[in-house]
Amino acid sequence: xIHSILREKSAQFFLMYSNSVNFYYATKFxxxxxxxYLIGEDGTELIVVSEMEKKRVEEESKVKEIASFEDxxxxxxxxxxxxxxxxxxxxxxxxxxxxxxKKVLIPHELPAFLAVSLSENFEIEVIENPFIKIRAIKRGxxxxxxxxxxxxxxxxxxxxxxxxxxxxxxxVRNFIExxxxxxxxxxxxTIVSTGxxxxxxxxxxxxxxxxxxxxxxxxxxxxxxxxxDFTRTVFLExxxxxxxxxxxxxxxQERAISMIKDGVNARDVHTEVKQVLEDFGYKTTKTEGFIHxxxxxxxxxxxxxxxxxxxxxxxxxxxxxxxxxxxYYKDIGGVRxxxxxxxxxxxxxxxxxxxxxxxx
Amino acid sequence: xIHSILREKSAQFFLMYSNSVNFYYATKFxxxxxxxYLIGEDGTELIVVSEMEKKRVEEESKVKEIASFEDxxxxxxxxxxxxxxxxxxxxxxxxxxxxxxKKVLIPHELPAFLAVSLSENFEIEVIENPFIKIRAIKRGxxxxxxxxxxxxxxxxxxxxxxxxxxxxxxxVRNFIExxxxxxxxxxxxTIVSTGxxxxxxxxxxxxxxxxxxxxxxxxxxxxxxxxxDFTRTVFLExxxxxxxxxxxxxxxQERAISMIKDGVNARDVHTEVKQVLEDFGYKTTKTEGFIHxxxxxxxxxxxxxxxxxxxxxxxxxxxxxxxxxxxYYKDIGGVRxxxxxxxxxxxxxxxxxxxxxxxx
Numbered sequence: 001x002i003h004s005i006l007r008e009k010s011a012q013f014f015l016m017y018s019n020s021v022n023f024y025y026a027t028k029f030x031x032x033x034x035x036x037y038l039i040g041e042d043g044t045e046l047i048v049v050s051e052m053e054k055k056r057v058e059e060e061s062k063v064k065e066i067a068s069f070e071d072x073x074x075x076x077x078x079x080x081x082x083x084x085x086x087x088x089x090x091x092x093x094x095x096x097x098x099x100x101x102k103k104v105l106i107p108h109e110l111p112a113f114l115a116v117s118l119s120e121n122f123e124i125e126v127i128e129n130p131f132i133k134i135r136a137i138k139r140g141x142x143x144x145x146x147x148x149x150x151x152x153x154x155x156x157x158x159x160x161x162x163x164x165x166x167x168x169x170x171x172v173r174n175f176i177e178x179x180x181x182x183x184x185x186x187x188x189x190t191i192v193s194t195g196x197x198x199x200x201x202x203x204x205x206x207x208x209x210x211x212x213x214x215x216x217x218x219x220x221x222x223x224x225x226x227x228x229d230f231t232r233t234v235f236l237e238x239x240x241x242x243x244x245x246x247x248x249x250x251x252x253q254e255r256a257i258s259m260i261k262d263g264v265n266a267r268d269v270h271t272e273v274k275q276v277l278e279d280f281g282y283k284t285t286k287t288e289g290f291i292h293x294x295x296x297x298x299x300x301x302x303x304x305x306x307x308x309x310x311x312x313x314x315x316x317x318x319x320x321x322x323x324x325x326x327x328y329y330k331d332i333g334g335v336r337x338x339x340x341x342x343x344x345x346x347x348x349x350x351x352x353x354x355x356x357x358x359x360x
Numbered sequence: 361x362i363h364s365i366l367r368e369k370s371a372q373f374f375l376m377y378s379n380s381v382n383f384y385y386a387t388k389f390x391x392x393x394x395x396x397y398l399i400g401e402d403g404t405e406l407i408v409v410s411e412m413e414k415k416r417v418e419e420e421s422k423v424k425e426i427a428s429f430e431d432x433x434x435x436x437x438x439x440x441x442x443x444x445x446x447x448x449x450x451x452x453x454x455x456x457x458x459x460x461x462k463k464v465l466i467p468h469e470l471p472a473f474l475a476v477s478l479s480e481n482f483e484i485e486v487i488e489n490p491f492i493k494i495r496a497i498k499r500g501x502x503x504x505x506x507x508x509x510x511x512x513x514x515x516x517x518x519x520x521x522x523x524x525x526x527x528x529x530x531x532v533r534n535f536i537e538x539x540x541x542x543x544x545x546x547x548x549x550t551i552v553s554t555g556x557x558x559x560x561x562x563x564x565x566x567x568x569x570x571x572x573x574x575x576x577x578x579x580x581x582x583x584x585x586x587x588x589d590f591t592r593t594v595f596l597e598x599x600x601x602x603x604x605x606x607x608x609x610x611x612x613q614e615r616a617i618s619m620i621k622d623g624v625n626a627r628d629v630h631t632e633v634k635q636v637l638e639d640f641g642y643k644t645t646k647t648e649g650f651i652h653x654x655x656x657x658x659x660x661x662x663x664x665x666x667x668x669x670x671x672x673x674x675x676x677x678x679x680x681x682x683x684x685x686x687x688y689y690k691d692i693g694g695v696r697x698x699x700x701x702x703x704x705x706x707x708x709x710x711x712x713x714x715x716x717x718x719x720x
Contacts, residue, residue: 019379019469030549032662051646055560070646075670082671085468085488108445109379112475113468116486119476126476128445181541186548188582189390200415222548286411286430302392310435311442 006041011103021300022131029061089117136305137318149228150351164360169205187219198334211237231338234358246335249325252276260348266313270294295322319343371463381660382491389421449477496665497678509588510711524720529565547579558694571597591698594718606695609685612636620708626673630654655682679703
């Protein structure tokens with residue numbers, strides 16, 4: 001795919017930096033430190049890391065060629081320029097010149113210091129990282145990894161609501177996060193919000209539990225780094241207004257799920273959700289009612305392609321994303337339901353099967 | 361500080377994006393989603409987020425002005441351009457034009473898609489994010505946060521080596537990470553390596569424990585996000601060669617720590633470490649012996665300013681960094697010792713006080 005983009009855009013190279021999960025997806029090498037991955041139409045497939053990381057790349061990555069910054073003269077440049085970013089950029093520019101680059105494609109997320117340096121030496125074109133589209137359609141092994149996280153999440157959620165004896169949002173959050181961690185999953189900023197807090201979709205929540213809770217958990221595997229994402233609104237006391245809202249979002253979600261299959265336009269799914277909620281008499285404006293999109297892809301990132309919103313995107317088999325309608329009213333509070341689905345040829349598979357209506 | 365840089369460079373604005381901890385440090389607003397922070401010489405101090413995040417910004421951030429993408433016409437642009445990155449860039453360009461910007465400063469880490477768009481509409485200059493230098497010198501409350509993480513780390517490490525009954529590297533790693541998580545700290549990729557694995561400094565380690573272990577733990581608080589970082593080499597069986605190497609790194613570390621104080625050049629600290637190790641007969645080349653730098657700042661990132669290496673950096677009171685000499689030989693294995701220090705006027709304070717020589 002990269003090679004056909006290079007040909008189409010008459011470019012010789014595509015250059016990535018280690019500041020995004022695309023780098024890990026493409027190279028299988030996990031790092032928090034600067035690193036470069038270069039793909040060339042001449043068959044180049046080169047990873048550049050610090051000298052001390054070379055052996056780890058050999059062990060972990062499948063990239064053909066490995067060079068170190070030291071091999072490419074970084075230290076000498078640093079001594080001369082006394083500026084690590086300039087030294088790094090000049091090293092990359094020289095590497096590309098050695099390979100006779102004229103036009104270089106760079107992804108949206110490449111850091112500015114490199115982008116600007118490259119633009120001074122080559123023709124550049126900023127493109128969406130092709131690995132984003134590749135990542136949107138999961139391979140079978142990726143779906144199994146996400147399924148594994150979903151299963152652990154459902155187990156822990158079930159343990160949380162059975163024999164529920166928590167008094168505060170913090171206690172619920174700690175219980176969920178600790179139980180997931182013990183099983184090898186990291187959930188952070190888990191939303192356990194109550195009362196009027198729930199009117200703010202991303203409010204983490206705190207304090208004494210009131211009539212209802214919005215519990216939104218999005219753990220990732222600590223081993224393979226794939227995410228899951230799941231929300232239920234649970235009721236502790238009767239509140240007709242909130243319960244009616246929740247019935248509407250569950251209905252909207254089920255209608256959405258029933259229409260998801262290979263070839264469907266994501267925009268139509270989002271439109272259907274809005275239509276159901278409007279039919280129930282709720283608003284779908286930007287400030288009140290249903291105020292966010294219907295869902296987002298999950299994988300190595302918690303928010304990735306495809307987005308299920310007001311944009312045209314053809315859903316394809318193997319896409320994995322959330323379906324999560326919600327309703328939010330400042331004076332009443334909020335409700336949301338969220339599941340993860342995989343698109344299949346004739347429908348979709350729900351990876352987070354769990355009861356929607358829960359009374360504690 | 362930002363304003364004096366703007367004046368010095370005759371620029372009207374400094375623009376940040378939410379893709380670095382500098383954004384969180386500057387705004388106190390935590391997010392994984394796109395957001396903009398704009399500082400202007402005209403007194404502008406504006407955060408731009410999605411509509412649904414506005415209320416959370418109001419609650420969490422101290423930034424004066426808040427606008428949403430919707431307020432600035434993002435949705436209309438997206439409908440017209442059908443490209444979220446282009447719509448976003450055009451929104452930012454229009455915002456800056458409304459503010460009569462001519463020259464805009466952008467940090468190294470700004471994403472390329474924004475950097476290139478800005479460069480087509482304004483004079484731009486890529487600079488080191490000024491918050492990196494501001495962050496290098498910790499305020500008192502930041503030092504206390506790091507101290508808190510160091511204390512928890514030392515407690516857990518002590519619990520790990522007392523009554524040591526583990527058979528594999530994985531068991532040690534799980535014990536440490538789970539105990540830290542229970543206390544509110546997240547340690548990932550903790551290094552517990554043994555045998556020849558230890559010759560690779562960042563090797564995570566696996567399998568049956570052999571004669572010695574390198575245990576390198578770098579947790580961060582799950583609440584305030586500050587890091588600590590700590591390493592000990594521990595011996596289970598006699599190995600004279602490795603023990604001699606470890607004595608040398610401990611000596612090098614202690615000599616380095618004894619010279620750290622306000623005003624000292626970081627390069628001199630690094631040179632001293634190399635000298636001690638060379639005096640002991642070890643190599644300080646790029647491939648064998650002491651192959652990395654002496655240390656790195658810690659704070660909201662695990663690797664930040666100041667770097668204790670071959671570069672001139674004047675150490676200042678309040679800087680917090682690691683001192684971590686190590687020796688690595690492919691055919692023997694590796695050893696490392698690491699502590700966190702705070703620079704003071706007349707010396708430095710060690711935040712991770714713990715026995716250096718540990719026999720299990």
